[in-house]
Amino acid sequence: MTPWWQEAVLYQIYPRSFADSDGDGMGDLPGITSRLDYVRDLGVDGIWVSPFYLSPMNDAGYDVADYRRVDPVFGSTADADALLRRAHELGLKVLVDLVPNHTSSEHAWFQAALAAGPGSPERARYHFRDGQGRGGAQPPNRWRSVFGGPGWTRVVEPDGTPGQWYLHLFDVTQPDLNWEHPQVRAEFLDILRYWLDRGVDGFRVDVAHALVKAPGLPDYDDAPEAPLTAAGDERPPTHLAPMWDQDGVHEIYRSWRALLDSYGEPARILCAEAWVHPVERAMLYVRPDEMHQSFAFDFLDTPWRAADLREVIAHDRRALASVGAAPTWVLSNHDVVRTASRLGLPAGSPRPNGLGPRSSVRPDPGLGLRRARAAATLMLALPGAAYLYQGEELGLPDHLELPDEVRQDPVWVRTEHRELGRDGCRVPLPWVGDAPSLGFGPSERTWLPQPPEYAALAVDQQVGRPGSTLELYRRLLTLRREHGVGSAALTELTGYGDEVIAYRLDGRSGALAVVVNLGASGVELPGGSTLLVASDPLVAGRLPTDTAAWVLLAEAP
């Protein structure tokens, strides 16, 4: 028996933008609960809910001020309990988000650290250092923030003098915790217990590769990102940077796994958000005594070219199998341009951090959607687990015309507007084509404006409509379950040429094949096979460009 999490499909809910129950323009927990039937009907196994904890919302809730409290904008603890109860009634697992690398600067620990001054035990839970140069006016080292600008900020000491610096790999309001400190370790075990006791089925672990820093915080200059192609991964290994993928993180995850295992069966799980390469390092997070899942971000980052995709899929599968794990596929989340926009860019162009009216590249929406549908048809055929991001099942593009004044991602400010950031993929969902806020909530209000093209893509416009992206996802998820695709044996089908991806899948009931055509001319499906689903219609019986299909293979005579 394959454990549930090795073949599960989980649906990411971004609470701010899923459904608003009270009309304040911000999604909330009662909104999620009211729409869980939709998620069940989609055919997934569970949800991962992005942070809903008390937060000043400088990074949309990834800046947590209290890990055990629900932010009032999202509801109450009772609302969280109700969400869990309803999800479980519907047979859905619930993963919550854990943000262990940093707290909000409004967290009681950081406030205490500021008040207590240099050398205090309160400061030891974070990374406080004296500055360099005359009067300590220069940061302790050259580390940069992922969101732009320096990775250090200077504080004003309680006596009013310019003082020490603290490390923040993300926003200024997200001070990094010092994971060498036993209190930090104990506190997070306790936070895990708190949510496990409330009944959650697991955790998605935010920037899981960042918790431990190289001893002494050695200086480091960011290297420019090199591309990932079939010719080979030219990017320097992540762990060469002293703030990423340090060996010490694994001991932490082993202790968490032991705690989760103590809750018995069915397993409660951990899923790593670890942007780590090469996969020989990434796979260490899913060794048998560590996490259960880790997002295959290499797959998400691979250009829309058959040879590149085949290579990445094969490489990920091989590496993970060597530690007894299955891959966790993903195409989209709240940090990246939506698939239907991203795949509409020229293949091989670097993944942009946001797209807007003045971007140098503009996606071709028709092409992007066509490829996104083919990509989902490919992904959901791959054995292992998979994550969907709310709205990808509707084929939503990014909001490409967001006005500058409404942008909220700290990336936009910290890069001094060089990068647009992630707001475009975080726009409130359209539920009803002809309703205020497109059915997102009971009022006109939405915390980010919705683009006009979302009306035609609303859930009520797609439900039951043959050929809609929503019906494509439902069909794929039904077939995936029926045939046990998530735990099928996969073999590459040869003879299709370089521009086609083709696999045979031996699952619970017969043999299937998935064929994806990235070439210019139509492709013949396997002889004698029966078509089960195609991402777009066949043309003259052949699979056209940028289309994927699942077929039932004819029994061998």
Ligand code: GLC
């Ligand atoms: C992760 C989250 C992202 C957040 C960052 C800092 O990458 O997915 O949204 O900004 O961590 O917490």
Ligand code: MG
């Ligand atoms: Mg609300």
